Amino acid sequence: MQLGVIGLGRMGQIVVDRVLDAGHDVVAFDLEPEAVATAADAGAEPADSIPDLVARLDGPKRIWLMVPAGEAVDAALEELESHLDADDIVVDGGNSYFEDSVRRAQSCPAAYLDCGTSGGPAGAELGFSLMIGGPERAYDELTPIFDAVATGPDGHEHMGPAGSGHYVKMVHNGVEYALMQAYGEGFELLHEGRYDLDLEDVASVWNNGAVIRSWLLELCEEAFREEGTDLGDVADRVEGGSTGTWTVQEALEQEVPLPLIYTSLSERFGSRAENGRFSRRLANRLRYGFGRHEIQRRE
Secondary structure, three states, rough: OOOEEEOHHHHHHHEEEHHOOOOOOEEEOOOOOOOOHHHHHHHHOOOOOHHHHHHHHOOOOOEOOOOOOOOOHHHHHHHHHOOOOOEEEEEEEEOOOOHHHHHHHOOOEEEEEEEEEEHHHHHHHOEEEEEEOHHHHHHHHOOHHHHHHOOOOOEEEEEEEEEOHHHHHHHHHHHHHHHHHHHHHHHHHHHHHHOOOOOHHHHHOOOOOOOOOOHHHHHHHHHHHHHHHOOOEOOOOOOOHHHHHHHHHHHHHHHOOOOOHHHHHHHHOOOOOOOHHHHHHHHHHHHHHOOOOOOOOOO
């Protein structure tokens, strides 16, 4: 199968690599020539513009967007619009707001799949978890591609109509916020408590059979191993927050109480105005662990 990939940042390059490794063909484009060159070195056919990418695709066009959520998605779709028809398929693999995905699905000439993507750059070797909304026939047609990008057939699922994939990913991120907050608070108590503990050892033993073992806890263990029990110069500042905000806004509209997710979001915002909380320093470091987001350091 042939796939066009637009957007070759960390996640986009992983999509290219995994699709190529599965034996499919890739045409790749990015605004940065260096990123296109990297994809070409991996075996992709390089394109120098979106129209050039479309021209290099045979038959019904299958295109994966991996660009930042918001205006970049709309800009790419606007440039693609005149080149698409109902036989084509477009996948938005970014963290788009689900209502934007519904709007785009209604206006896009092609079948539009909103694909929530979890796993981050650190999960590249295993593959991603994909939550996909949109026409089921388009999902079925692209199953070989989803098998390649995900952890395998069990790593992706059709969630429902347009918007549902990004909706599920939005809630996933809200849960992620709360889990990070819970681990952060637990380790803060251990750090400030009555015993002189090696937190890497604590995380390690918890990761071996404990009820609360998880990949995030493995990343806690990694953080203490690389930064030290006191987290060194990792700052009390946690970036991000858009998907958590969307989750809380949706909960308010649906009148569903989400106290843990709301509190974790508030802590994230509070980290930008206050200093000193160990839990927020660990959350800062965990964002690097799963997403390779920049670690904020103390001066």
